[in-house]
Amino acid sequence: MIELKNVSMLFNPGTVNENLAISTINLKVKEGDFITVIGSNGAGKSTLFNLVAGTIIPSQGTILANDRDITREPEYRRARYIGRIFQNPLLGTASNMSLEDNMMITYRKGFKWLKRSLNNKMREFFRAELVQLEMGLEDRMKENLAMFSGGQRQALTLLMMVLSKPELILLDEHTAALDPKNAEIVLELTNKFIREYNLTSMMITHNMSHAIEFGNRLLMMDKGEIIFDVEGDAKRELTVEKLIEKFHEIRHASFGDDKALLSP
Numbered sequence: 001m002i003e004l005k006n007v008s009m010l011f012n013p014g015t016v017n018e019n020l021a022i023s024t025i026n027l028k029v030k031e032g033d034f035i036t037v038i039g040s041n042g043a044g045k046s047t048l049f050n051l052v053a054g055t056i057i058p059s060q061g062t063i064l065a066n067d068r069d070i071t072r073e074p075e076y077r078r079a080r081y082i083g084r085i086f087q088n089p090l091l092g093t094a095s096n097m098s099l100e101d102n103m104m105i106t107y108r109k110g111f112k113w114l115k116r117s118l119n120n121k122m123r124e125f126f127r128a129e130l131v132q133l134e135m136g137l138e139d140r141m142k143e144n145l146a147m148f149s150g151g152q153r154q155a156l157t158l159l160m161m162v163l164s165k166p167e168l169i170l171l172d173e174h175t176a177a178l179d180p181k182n183a184e185i186v187l188e189l190t191n192k193f194i195r196e197y198n199l200t201s202m203m204i205t206h207n208m209s210h211a212i213e214f215g216n217r218l219l220m221m222d223k224g225e226i227i228f229d230v231e232g233d234a235k236r237e238l239t240v241e242k243l244i245e246k247f248h249e250i251r252h253a254s255f256g257d258d259k260a261l262l263s264p
């Protein structure tokens with residue numbers, strides 16, 4: 001699917017602010033992978049997502065999508081096959097448009113051949129999809145999204161992304177701005193959709209328990225490097241304690257501030 005070969009990102013080269021945010025990373029995301037990404041503040045997690053999404057171009061290295069070189073492909077083109085959800089629940093949907101219009105726009109994105117406009121058949125289809133969220137939104141399809149809560153909007157962003165059938169989903173701490181109850185609901189929905197639709201996805205989280213509980217593969221980042229990449233049985237056997245131990249073992253040092261790695 002997506003592959004990074006010797007990718008580095010050097011910000012502000014040749015200045016006092018020079019910063020090697022990503023240091024010669026090699027990563028192969030396989031089809032169907034659900035990868036959780038952890039690491040302390042400034043480890044390079046969002047920069048890694050920015051590189052994959054095309055928000056920034058690497059200083060060095062190559063990025064491939066299904067063996068095609070996309071290193072310099074602009075973000076808007078990659079958005080056709082890479083979906084991304086951010087912390088801010090207002091970013092993924094249009095506030096001044098109705099729920100059904102928002103869904104129609106996203107649905108067209110997934111089926112570019114579709115010339116059909118919003119009709120009762122489509123509405124029935126959307127209604128059935130919305131039922132899956134168990135939030136009663138199927139009865140509010142004509143309301144503007146400005147009327148919806150952050151949790152509802154993030155759940156909708158997620159559902160709409162699934163409908164647009166991306167090849168890869170990037171979840172950038174997408175539950176961090178929600179209250180704990182809504183965060184749990186959105187996370188469970190995320191897991192359900194990823195499993196049911198067998199979506200290839202990467203999810204940044206500061207919650208180590210979530211990183212262990214969800215997904216088939218876990219990446220630990222530190223100082224711009226992927227220092228631990230674990231999957232399958234080895235991942236299932238992980239605990240938070242083992243993960244911290246692993247960090248100390250790899251870095252031969254105490255993690256100065258384990259709290260940063262462990263914070264919810």
Ligand SMILES: Nc1ncnc2c1ncn2[C@@H]1O[C@H](COP(=O)(O)OP(=O)(O)OP(=O)(O)O)[C@@H](O)[C@H]1O
Binds near residue numbers: 019040043044045046
């Ligand atoms: N556009 C930029 N220009 C300059 N430096 C940047 C830029 N974006 C990120 N950085 C730097 O790159 C490093 C990695 O940042 P990044 O946001 O990827 O970390 P992170 O692991 O996502 O951290 P957090 O958990 O705090 O979000 C940091 O030192 C950051 O200051």
